[in-house]
Amino acid sequence: xxxxxxxxxxxxxxxxxxxxxxxxxxxxxxxxxxxxxxxxxxxxxxxxxxxxxxxxxxxxxxxxxxxxxxxxxxxxxxxxxxxxxxxxxxxxxxxxxxxxxxxxxxxxxxxxxxxxxxxxxxxxxxxxxxxxxxxxxxxxxxxxxxxxxxxxxxxxxxxxxxxxxxxxxxxxxxxxxxxxxxxxxxxxxxxxxxxxxxxxxxxxxxxxxxxxxxxxxxxxxxxxxxxxxxxxxxxxxxxxxxxxxxxxxxxxxxxxxxxxxxxxxxxxxxxxxxxxxxxxxxxxxxxxxxxxxxxxxxxxxxxxxxxxxxxxxxxxxxxxxxxxxxxxxxxxxxxxxxxxxxxxxxxxxxxxxxxxxxxxxxxxxxxxxxxxxxxxxxxxxxxxxxxxxxxxxxxxxxxxxxxxxxxxxxxxxxxxxxxxxxxxxxxxxxxxxxxxxxxxxxxxxxxxxxxxxxxxxxxxxxxxxxxxxxxxxxxxxxxxxxxxxxxxxxxxxxxxxxxxxxxxxxxxxxxxxxxxxxxxxxxxxxxxxxxxxxxxxxxxxxxxxxxxxxxxxxxxxxxxxxxxxxxxxxxxxxxxxxxxxxxxxxxxxxxxxxxxxxxxxxxxxxxxxxxxxxxxxxxxxxxxxxxxxxxxxxxxxxxxxxxxxxxxxxxxxxxxxxxxxxxxxxxxxxxxxxxxxxxxxxxxxxxxxxxxxxxxxxxxxxxxxxxxx
Amino acid sequence: xxxxxxxxxxxxxxxxxxxxxxxxxxxxxxxxxxxxxxxxxxxxxxxxxxxxxxxxxxxxxxxxxxxxxxxxxxxxxxxxxxxxxxxxxxxxxxx
Numbered sequence: 001x002x003x004x005x006x007x008x009x010x011x012x013x014x015x016x017x018x019x020x021x022x023x024x025x026x027x028x029x030x031x032x033x034x035x036x037x038x039x040x041x042x043x044x045x046x047x048x049x050x051x052x053x054x055x056x057x058x059x060x061x062x063x064x065x066x067x068x069x070x071x072x073x074x075x076x077x078x079x080x081x082x083x084x085x086x087x088x089x090x091x092x093x094x095x096x097x098x099x100x101x102x103x104x105x106x107x108x109x110x111x112x113x114x115x116x117x118x119x120x121x122x123x124x125x126x127x128x129x130x131x132x133x134x135x136x137x138x139x140x141x142x143x144x145x146x147x148x149x150x151x152x153x154x155x156x157x158x159x160x161x162x163x164x165x166x167x168x169x170x171x172x173x174x175x176x177x178x179x180x181x182x183x184x185x186x187x188x189x190x191x192x193x194x195x196x197x198x199x200x201x202x203x204x205x206x207x208x209x210x211x212x213x214x215x216x217x218x219x220x221x222x223x224x225x226x227x228x229x230x231x232x233x234x235x236x237x238x239x240x241x242x243x244x245x246x247x248x249x250x251x252x253x254x255x256x257x258x259x260x261x262x263x264x265x266x267x268x269x270x271x272x273x274x275x276x277x278x279x280x281x282x283x284x285x286x287x288x289x290x291x292x293x294x295x296x297x298x299x300x301x302x303x304x305x306x307x308x309x310x311x312x313x314x315x316x317x318x319x320x321x322x323x324x325x326x327x328x329x330x331x332x333x334x335x336x337x338x339x340x341x342x343x344x345x346x347x348x349x350x351x352x353x354x355x356x357x358x359x360x361x362x363x364x365x366x367x368x369x370x371x372x373x374x375x376x377x378x379x380x381x382x383x384x385x386x387x388x389x390x391x392x393x394x395x396x397x398x399x400x401x402x403x404x405x406x407x408x409x410x411x412x413x414x415x416x417x418x419x420x421x422x423x424x425x426x427x428x429x430x431x432x433x434x435x436x437x438x439x440x441x442x443x444x445x446x447x448x449x450x451x452x453x454x455x456x457x458x459x460x461x462x463x464x465x466x467x468x469x470x471x472x473x474x475x476x477x478x479x480x481x482x483x484x485x486x487x488x489x490x491x492x493x494x495x496x497x498x499x500x501x502x503x504x505x506x507x508x509x510x511x512x513x514x515x516x517x518x519x520x521x522x523x524x525x526x527x528x529x530x531x532x533x534x535x536x537x538x539x540x541x542x543x544x545x546x547x548x549x550x551x552x553x554x555x556x557x558x559x560x561x562x563x564x565x566x567x568x569x570x571x572x573x574x575x576x577x578x579x580x581x582x583x584x585x586x587x588x589x590x591x592x593x594x595x596x597x598x599x600x601x602x603x604x605x606x607x608x609x610x611x612x613x614x615x616x617x618x619x620x621x622x623x624x625x626x627x628x629x630x631x632x633x634x635x636x637x638x639x640x641x642x643x644x645x646x647x648x649x650x651x652x653x654x655x656x657x658x659x660x661x662x663x664x665x666x667x668x669x670x671x672x673x674x675x676x677x678x679x680x681x682x683x684x685x686x687x688x689x690x691x692x693x694x695x696x697x698x699x700x701x702x703x704x705x706x707x708x709x
Numbered sequence: 710x711x712x713x714x715x716x717x718x719x720x721x722x723x724x725x726x727x728x729x730x731x732x733x734x735x736x737x738x739x740x741x742x743x744x745x746x747x748x749x750x751x752x753x754x755x756x757x758x759x760x761x762x763x764x765x766x767x768x769x770x771x772x773x774x775x776x777x778x779x780x781x782x783x784x785x786x787x788x789x790x791x792x793x794x795x796x797x798x799x800x801x802x803x804x
Contacts, residue, residue, distance in 0.1 A: 236726075243718065365767060366765060366766075366767035366797045366798065367719065367757075367765070368755055368756055368759070368763075368765060368769070369722070369796075377761070383722065385751050385752035385755075386722065386751070386752075386754070386755055389756075390760040391760055391761070393760070393761065396761060397761070398759035398760055398761050398763070399759075567761040633759035667785065
């Protein structure tokens with residue numbers, strides 16, 4: 001055959017030999033391209049009619065043009081043998097690639113989507129493959145899937161399979177001829193005329209094989225294989241195969257065609273959904289066998305590879321959490337996640353105290369609100385049997401949401417706090433193993449008169465005084481600011497000077513809708529506060545508050561973020577009104593004061609200044625601890641911005657996220673807490689220059705290093 | 710006849726992967742059956758009811774095809790061989 005001319009192709013070399021015939025490499029001397037030529041073997045049962053049918057089918061298939069289908073250029077007959085000229089596809093077959101060990105789920109999904117797309121196109125043209133198997137699917141070096149031999153199997157195998165009585169011995173014969181028995185659908189084995197749904201069965205077999213490295217229906221003889229196909233349920237595929245992928249495979253392998261997907265495009269859509277993690281696991285019918293346990297790690301979720309010194313940005317959204325990794329430069333980001341698909345994550349915290357590398361997250365779903373943690377940067381998360389943060393039975397109250405997770409002071413690495421809805425404070429003294437309700441606050445006589453704000457009755461701010469361990473501030477929307485001087489036993493309302501414009505008495509003892517409070521650890525007697533209308537500062541431990549909205553376009557807003565090294569500097573994001581709650585005039589601007597509120601200036605370079613009706617929610621802005629420090633904000637429209645120069649210039653880090661409700665930072669093995677969490681530092685009473693701040697910080701980190709050593 | 714619970718996929722992490730769980734006892738009410746269910750699989754409790762023992766807002770419990778909301782809630786009497794389905798609500802419309 002070598003050197004022979006078929007049509008206008010010169011055969012140059014033999015590539016391989018399969019059940020159907022011999023494949024040669026050839027050169028198309030008219031179109032000047034390399035092609036493959038398959039010369040179809042003749043065998044008993046392959047008469048002239050069959051031959052004409054094959055020609056017809058091949059011609060029909062040549063009309064298929066799709067990037068995942070190996071194109072048929074020409075068909076013809078020579079010396080009574082049929083030949084098919086097709087696109088020369090170089091690469092490895094999926095059979096070779098998956099043999100014995102299977103492929104990672106990401107690859108299975110990526111290839112599965114392309115195979116399904118090829119089938120969808122062919123089925124739309126009325127062409128059924130009928131011999132889909134891993135050995136006739138090739139992946140090119142570029143990762144493109146090519147399905148070979150479309151439409152060619154119909155008559156070749158069909159001549160045998162359409163025999164009215166089908167004995168297992170004849171199936172065995174068919175198997176030895178074409179090697180496809182393990183991919184045959186039950187209806188094909190029953191002798192029924194297979195349709196496009198038989199291709200979907202075969203796709204299920206291929207996906208199973210790719211995911212596990214073994215066939216779903218195995219046997220030593222054709223009889224055993226056929227018997228398994230007709231009667232047995234394939235062995236369930238557990239982790240690392242995502243439950244969503246396993247569910248798709250199961251549905252492809254439904255014994256009755258009517259119970260399978262009906263169209264290849266449905267399989268494609270389902271695979272794509274798992275790929276994008278939109279669907280975790282379709283509900284199997286109640287009478288199906290027990291599925292493999294769902295896992296909390298999905299392989300289609302990207303996990304970051306973090307190392308000592310890396311910088312982390314934790315982003316909570318209403319549909320899950322993301323973990324971004326960078327280094328001290330903070331210019332390039334690796335995005336991990338999404339974690340907790342579909343579940344709101346309102347609070348996150350990085351806890352690096354005592355040499356830990358723990359990320360805390362709260363998840364809310366139909367199944368309740370849970371506090372969870374990860375010690376491997378999101379790869380695995382705790383999923384405790386019993387919810388760790390829970391109201392005692394005698395309270396009659398049920399947890400709705402966890403709004404805030406606040407690690408304790410640096411030298412108390414086992415202390416943690418949670419602010420929750422309905423408004424209450426929980427504390428842990430054993431690094432989050434167990435939690436208890438802070439009764440002093442819960443039993444406060446004011447509690448029955450606190451009123452829920454738009455977001456619910458939330459305790460969202462917890463500020464610890466690094467100079468006085470007995471003193472803690474909390475803020476409630478709508479309840480106001482409360483302070484304890486005795487570690488939580490008793491609490492007093494600290495709202496003098498804070499306005500509540502929605503109350504008959506504009507300056508009530510409590511009931512203010514406070515949105516956020518912030519403290520610099522070097523001046524713990526001072527707090528800044530963003531109110532539901534109103535910007536305030538206290539310099540006397542919240543005994544009284546002063547209005548500092550001097551020159552902001554609106555004193556309505558949500559976050560207030562402390563400069564990590566300058567106790568006179570805070571950042572806010574004014575929004576137009578409580579009705580509109582969007583950036584003033586459609587211009588997203590952060591406002592900064594560097595004189596404790598005497599005046600404010602806008603920071604906007606790099607932030608959208610036209611038509612940007614954005615909202616930055618109370619926990620969606622934060623700072624890091626570098627010098628100069630970084631600032632990060634996330635919007636309700638899912639845009640994440642960052643600044644490396646204290647807000648002077650901004651860059652978009654990510655867009656297209658679900659609504660962002662929480663942004664937090666951390667440095668791996670830095671030993672200190674970041675941003676809003678106070679660290680114990682030497683107390684200073686007066687604002688100081690940056691050199692002094694730097695020296696204080698250096699002293700602090702030296703002390704921490706020593707403590708760690 | 711044992712009671713059979715049908716467990717949604719999201720909770721099978723807590724039932725060793727089982728989609729159907731049979732309780733051999735003959736609990737009189739849904740509440741008793743659920744208590745037996747948590748004894749077997751403790752992780753289910755906090756997912757299905759609040760810490761105060763109320764069925765979570767978006768969780769539906771059906772006996773056969775009937776929602777217990779219309780048959781007496783947790784006090785609904787169970788017949789022998791009852792099939793109890795735990796079904797999360799279909800959400801839509803909200804962000």
